[in-house]
Amino acid sequence: MMILLKNVNKRLGNFALKDINLRIKKNEYFVILGPTGTGKTVILEIIAGMYPLDSGAVFINGADVTRQYPEDRHVGFVYQDYMLFPHLNVRENIIFGLKARRVSAAEINIKLERMVGMLNISHLLNRVPATLSGGEQQRVAIARALITEPELLLLDEPLSALDPRTKDIFQQELRRLHEKIKTTTIHITHDFNEALALADCIAVMRSGEIVQKGTPEEIFQRPKSEFVAEFVGTENVFQGDIKMQNGQCIVDIGGICIQVVSDLAGHVGMALRPEGVVLSPEPIQSSARNVVAGKIRHVRRQGPFYKIVLAADANPQLEFVSSVTQQSFESMGLGEGVPIYACFKATAVHVFPIHSEKNQ
Amino acid sequence: MLEKNDKLADADSKKSFRGSFRQSQIKNMSFNVVFTLTIVLFLTFVLAAIGGILVKGVPGLASSLASEEILFSIRLSFITSVISTVLCLTFALPIAYGMERFNIPGRKLFNALLDVPLALPPIVSGVALLLLFGTTEFGRMLASHGFKFVFTVKGIIVAQFFVNIPYMIRVLKSTIADINPRLEFVARTMGCSQLQVFLRVTLPLAKNGLVAGIVITWARALGEFGGALMLAGATRMKTETLPISLFLNMSTGDLPEAMAAATILIVCSVISLFIFELLGGKQTELSRMN
Numbered sequence: 045m046m047i048l049l050k051n052v053n054k055r056l057g058n059f060a061l062k063d064i065n066l067r068i069k070k071n072e073y074f075v076i077l078g079p080t081g082t083g084k085t086v087i088l089e090i091i092a093g094m095y096p097l098d099s100g101a102v103f104i105n106g107a108d109v110t111r112q113y114p115e116d117r118h119v120g121f122v123y124q125d126y127m128l129f130p131h132l133n134v135r136e137n138i139i140f141g142l143k144a145r146r147v148s149a150a151e152i153n154i155k156l157e158r159m160v161g162m163l164n165i166s167h168l169l170n171r172v173p174a175t176l177s178g179g180e181q182q183r184v185a186i187a188r189a190l191i192t193e194p195e196l197l198l199l200d201e202p203l204s205a206l207d208p209r210t211k212d213i214f215q216q217e218l219r220r221l222h223e224k225i226k227t228t229t230i231h232i233t234h235d236f237n238e239a240l241a242l243a244d245c246i247a248v249m250r251s252g253e254i255v256q257k258g259t260p261e262e263i264f265q266r267p268k269s270e271f272v273a274e275f276v277g278t279e280n281v282f283q284g285d286i287k288m289q290n291g292q293c294i295v296d297i298g299g300i301c302i303q304v305v306s307d308l309a310g311h312v313g314m315a316l317r318p319e320g321v322v323l324s325p326e327p328i329q330s331s332a333r334n335v336v337a338g339k340i341r342h343v344r345r346q347g348p349f350y351k352i353v354l355a356a357d358a359n360p361q362l363e364f365v366s367s368v369t370q371q372s373f374e375s376m377g378l379g380e381g382v383p384i385y386a387c388f389k390a391t392a393v394h395v396f397p398i399h400s401e402k403n404q
Numbered sequence: 405m406l407e408k409n410d411k412l413a414d415a416d417s418k419k420s421f422r423g424s425f426r427q428s429q430i431k432n433m434s435f436n437v438v439f440t441l442t443i444v445l446f447l448t449f450v451l452a453a454i455g456g457i458l459v460k461g462v463p464g465l466a467s468s469l470a471s472e473e474i475l476f477s478i479r480l481s482f483i484t485s486v487i488s489t490v491l492c493l494t495f496a497l498p499i500a501y502g503m504e505r506f507n508i509p510g511r512k513l514f515n516a517l518l519d520v521p522l523a524l525p526p527i528v529s530g531v532a533l534l535l536l537f538g539t540t541e542f543g544r545m546l547a548s549h550g551f552k553f554v555f556t557v558k559g560i561i562v563a564q565f566f567v568n569i570p571y572m573i574r575v576l577k578s579t580i581a582d583i584n585p586r587l588e589f590v591a592r593t594m595g596c597s598q599l600q601v602f603l604r605v606t607l608p609l610a611k612n613g614l615v616a617g618i619v620i621t622w623a624r625a626l627g628e629f630g631g632a633l634m635l636a637g638a639t640r641m642k643t644e645t646l647p648i649s650l651f652l653n654m655s656t657g658d659l660p661e662a663m664a665a666a667t668i669l670i671v672c673s674v675i676s677l678f679i680f681e682l683l684g685g686k687q688t689e690l691s692r693m694n
Contacts, residue, residue, distance in 0.1 A: 093592075114589065115592050115597055127586050130609070140591065141594030144596045
């Protein structure tokens with residue numbers, strides 16, 4: 045076990061982290077996902093030692109570091125806005141940590157060579173941070189954090205300040221970098237796609253609490269709450285009471301009965317990814333499928349896909365979202381007002397228990 | 405017919421639109437004129453006042469500079485102001501940093517207390533210091549150890565220090581507040597102790613603010629009169645700084661000497677003010693860049 049947070053509590057002004065428990069394995073790329081203002085950055089700062097805790101403990105590599113100073117924890121920290129030292133040039137920024145640890149000049153040069161080579165920033169060494177682009181500053185900040193060979197790399201929204209193209213390139217680069225150096229990494233983001241692309245493991249946060257932990261697939265396919273389902277982009281989220289009918293599990297979501305596979309009972313939530321909903325001009329005859337008749341309410345273009353929102357005939361307040369390729373969109377002659385059937389497997393519906401959740 | 409009506413209405417609305425434009429134009433122009441005039445009037449007032457001294461002081465400056473008394477007061481002013489500025493910096497730096505960065509309970513109260521010497525008229529500060537050093541056991545104890553402040557040159561330094569340190573603290577506090585604490589924290593994760601961060605990150609980033617603070621404190625120390633007058637007195641050729649010299653020569657009617665002292669003080673203040681403004685501007689630029 046590499047990183048362990050045990051019942052960490054911290055109040056900062058009117059914001060509070062509540063009972064944070066985290067286990068992060070060695071060499072893992074761990075992503076903390078959540079909307080802005082949920083205290084993700086504070087978790088990183090707690091691991092790095094910026095604040096004393098109200099209660100709880102932090103372990104790095106089995107050692108209790110709760111009372112250790114930041115300089116003794118051997119972590120690399122990259123802030124969202126990079127926090128490069130404006131009074132130093134790129135070279136001085138990168139070797140800052142080595143100098144602070146009194147590494148010999150010869151060794152500094154070797155490490156600097158290797159690091160700037162790995163991040164392709166050797167041409168920037170004599171520039172000052174103010175003249176660098178966002179992507180360049182990010183590379184320098186990462187080089188500066190990694191050159192001391194930290195036990196743990198903490199990345200605070202490293203991609204959010206970059207333009208979309210740079211962001212894509214940099215995302216792949218982070219992945220490649222991690223495969224190469226394998227430093228245990230905690231990466232913070234509010235973008236689920238980013239988490240999906242990078243993470244070995246994800247923790248989802250909401251107002252100071254961790255609401256779900258798991259692999260990206262688990263979070264994606266089986267969100268444990270409506271909040272997580274909506275946050276990770278599951279557009280079809282319904283509620284209803286589960287009941288058995290002819291040996292099959294049925295949820296009535298208000299005029300429409302959906303067949304599901306679940307052991308749960310009582311009031312449940314259901315999540316269905318748009319990719320799991322197939323559109324068809326004819327009702328498909330198959331017992332394993334749910335078929336809902338409706339009309340297309342609106343159509344949204346999303347990159348190479350079309351998002352089709354369909355209002356059910358039985359209850360027009362119920363909307364089902366499906367995603368289709370441009371090809372099928374054109375060949376089926378889809379458009380607003382067109383009657384259509386939405387079909388999905390019982391197994392595509394993810395059922396989760398609904399606790400009387402606050403603020404929803 | 406209908407079309408014609410429409411056209412008429414259109415022309416009407418254009419006319420009234422043009423009318424309201426004219427009105428606004430007049431309003432805006434008179435606003436600009438009044439405000440500009442105010443600026444010009446005040447600037448004329450300032451220049452006239454200073455110019456009066458310079459016209460009288462500059463011609464006799466050369467001969468005054470040869471007088472032993474003026475030379476003495478220049479030397480004394482420079483020595484005391486430099487020493488008191490160094491003292492101000494030594495105390496203000498840790499105070500300003502601590503007040504900005506440490507989580508001290510009752511910080512607001514401390515902040516208000518730090519500004520008390522700023523709110524007091526310097527002459528009252530001088531009286532307070534005179535009472536402290538002249539009439540208390542504490543003052544006698546200091547005096548017996550060689551720290552005699554009443555009616556001495558040391559008294560001038562203490563008065564300058566007491567009256568000016570709030571300014572230094574203020575400038576340094578706002579400078580340090582402009583430095584993102586996360587820059588310092590990042591340096592700590594890279595292996596720096598608090599002292600190392602202070603020396604390698606905070607101080608270099610505060611450089612402009614530091615210089616600005618030093619310059620403004622020094623200029624104020626050079627002109628310090630009320631506090632020094634009360635604590636150190638106005639003894640010719642003993643505690644006679646430039647402002648004291650100006651005061652003594654004015655009271656004895658020795659106008660050329662007085663004007664010379666005033667001219668030197670004006671030149672020093674104006675130069676300091678320029679340096680302060682220059683660095684102050686750069687400071688905000690740098691912090692915006694971050």
